[in-house]
Amino acid sequence: MDGFSIGLSGIAAAQKSLQTIGNNIANAATEGYHRQRVELRPAGTIGADGVFIESGVISGDAKRLIDNLLEQELLTQNSASGQVSRELSALKSIESVLGELTEDNLGTKLGDFFTSFRSMAADPQSSITQAELINNAQAMVSYFHTTRSFLADMSDQVVTEARDVIDHVNSLTSQIADMNYQIKSLDIRSADTNNLKDRRDQAITELSELVGISTRHREDGVIDVSVGGIAVVLGSQSSELKASPIGEDQFGISLDGLNNFSPDFPGGKLGGLISLKNDHLSPLIGDLNNLAETVITQVNQFHTQGVPAYNEDSGTGGSFTELTGWAMPSTTLDTFTPTVTDGGINVRITDTTTGQITRESIIVDTETDTLASIATKLDSLSGISASIRNDSLHIEADADRKFDFLPGVLPEPTAFSAGYTGTAEASISGTYVSTTDETYTFNIIGTGTVGVTDGLQLQVQNSAGQTVNTLDVGSGYSPGTDLTIDPNHDLKISLAPGDLTAGETFTVEAIGNSDTSGLLAAAGVNTFFSGRDASDISITQRIKDAPSMIASSLGTEMTDNVNVKRIADVANMKLSSLDSMKVDDYYRKISVGVSRDVSLAEMKDKSTKDIINGLMAERDTVSGVDINNEAAQMLVFQQMFQAMAKYMNTMKGSLDQIMQII
Known part of the structure; x- marks a missing residue:
């Protein structure tokens, strides 16, 4: 009967392998699927009275073909790519609003504003030059408002989006913990868990695109997940994250219930959003407010000490x-x-x-x-x-x-x-x-x-x-x-x-x-501007209503142009409040800094995507499904099945003849 056992083991092995190949082909286009193979090994020999014969083939469980080190590196690079991609898209929008590469931007409006004071110096009592100054001042004020409003709105949108991402993160960690429980339960009953592990690993991959993670593989097939050093999945248990402002202009993440909010959560889309809020938008708003406040203060301090040019006729x-x-x-x-x-x-x-x-x-x-x-x-x-x-x-x-x-x-x-x-x-x-x-x-x-x-x-x-x-x-x-x-x-x-x-x-x-x-x-008192920063800078209503009230004179005769020249010279002052820079240089530092960040982000984005493409190619070599290769394997096991069937028929024929002889 041992011959029949050999045949049956071969048929079972071929059948199981064909089923696994069919599963591979069916999931060839399934994202996150890892190719599976049935482990085949000799069943060993059976001996009696000095006679030893082989006992067929043993087919083990279908195993996923996976390189865990490669998968971990992919998770790391996915997190890096998710962060830099989110930062890059926002930084490009900021760059276009600051408009340093265009002729129409806040920097040019600042220049036009101070140039108008110098033009007014030629004839302080001219209604034309006074009106031109008011128009250019209003244009500069509008650009301050528009730029500040855009940055503030984007900052609010980033916070809202970050909270949505955290909700998604919490949903994924809950799913991963639940699948860990199922995997462990099925593994105890020796049930097949490969497809479930693929679904869990795909959820982990999706999580890595949202936030930087690290994983720890247990022997029972369970994976623990940490975010920023905080364990969010431990076996079948998950913990939720929540977000909150830190101070006036920072944003942080903490485990729900701990209230220990940290701004240091690099990686993934969430890391990109936190970086945008904390490292880009808040400092940009601060710099823009500082620029507006400096212009307000410097112009007003000179303006308060001057007087409108005296008109003897009127x-x-x-x-x-x-x-x-x-x-x-x-x-x-x-x-x-x-x-x-x-x-x-x-x-x-x-x-x-x-x-x-x-x-x-x-x-x-x-x-x-x-x-x-x-x-x-x-x-x-x-x-x-x-x-x-x-x-x-x-x-x-x-x-x-x-x-x-x-x-x-x-x-x-x-x-x-x-x-x-x-x-x-x-x-x-x-x-x-x-x-x-x-x-x-x-x-x-x-x-x-x-x-x-x-x-x-x-x-x-x-x-x-x-x-x-x-x-x-x-x-x-x-x-x-x-x-x-x-x-x-x-x-x-x-x-x-x-x-x-x-x-x-x-x-x-x-x-x-x-x-x-x-x-x-x-x-x-006798100021040109009202307001405190870029959000509320404005020309005082008194000056708007009567441009002739611009304090152009500083001399005792009150007919000179010294004060408007002094205000015009603010543009050439290296001011301590602007890091010892001139007004236009400080604005250029702001806008060029954003352009530099865009260039760096573009390089990082390209580099990270190139690395991911290389890792994916290597992953496909290990875990990907090649339809042609699977078809070839199918033929092998189909022939094995047929051969085993023929072997069984032969064994049956031989047994029938022996029985007839007996």
Whole structure:
């Protein structure tokens, strides 16, 4: 009967192999399917009375042809590809909005805005140049709003998409855990689990495209899965992830219930979304806000200290009768944005009846002062009153008075030496543009009459005691003629007829910054812009309604163009708030940085896909189904089946003959 056993084992082996080949062919196009083969081995020999005969073939279980190391590397590369692909698509959208490679972008609008100030310098009272400035300013503001809104909307969409991805991740980990349970249960009963393992492995592959994972294979066929070092599948148990903001601009992931949110979840689509939010969008929004805030602050700090050009024909422009800022909190000044520092505010007050001009000042202490206390301090000054209206600082001139915050010099000397006897009155004019204050001391050399006495001079020294000029005011000087005080600044002095006495002195104080605290700009007093950052930057309604109110002048005559030139020069300043870069360089850094990230992402995307293609080709060699090869194998086992059947018939015929003989 052993011959029949051999035949039956061969038929069973051929039949099982044909079934497995049929399953391979049926799943040739099934994603994630691993080719299977039936293990065949000799059944061994049977011996009795010194006679040994073979006992046929043993067919084992169908085994998947799989290279676990290769599969793990594919999971790793799938995660990398999922992350870089998601980042790349978003970065390309950001690049197109920033538009550094196009002629129409925020960078060009910034340039046009500052150029308009320089154009206005040619004719500060021209309604055409004023209107052009407002138009270009509005275009720049619109680009800030549009760009900021796009980045903010994308940031919100990224967070929403990340939450959807996490829901998908949680669904997959639950499915993987459930299939682990089924595999283990079936394996105990020696049931075939190959197709179920393929489905589970395909779910793991899909999971790797969503988030970076690591796997651990157990001997019982179960696979544990970790995400970012956190176990999300342990045997038949799964844990869910959840997302939450971290601080103001970060986004993190944690196991549900732990609330230990971490932004470090690289890999997969989820990793790409987290990277977009934390490493790209939040810093970009921060940089854009910083750029807008710097433009607002720098322009406003200069604008608050200037005055509109005075128009003699219409009597408009010049100093103010009243100014109102914007609403501010009632807290101490050290909480204000833009930042207010300890310093002082100088106010020029003009008596419109006599023409007398005086300068008074207040001290600003950010730790103790509030907007209300500043109003009280200003209200104590002679010639103006101040109060808080609707949470805003309001300053108003008394009757027959006007005020401004012009730096520079007063029209008369600040102080005279003790017992000063000179009768020649001095008049000071011009503008002083500097970042520091300066005190000029005029030493009188010689005694005599201005414009008459030979050798009568004024020796001008700065606060460091250096002689910056020597002015001849003796014979040959025409009283009333302007003389340059300091060749480095556009300051003039003229002397009226009268006498001067040798050894006597007088001083002229030149102020470079009339608001060293920055409070006026922070509180919106005589500012060009309102708003805090790229989301709300705007031209003040006062300037929109009357472009002639642009503070173009800085000199005491109030007809110059120095202030608009000073604002135009902001474009060429290397500002500490912009990492010591100029405005256009800082914007270019932002946009070029995105373009660089796009280029790097494109290279990573191509490289990763090339690696995956290579790994897939290698995987197909190990686990893929080749229809031609399977067909050849089918013929082999078909012939084996036929041969075994013929063998069985032969054995039956031989047995029949033996039985007849017997």
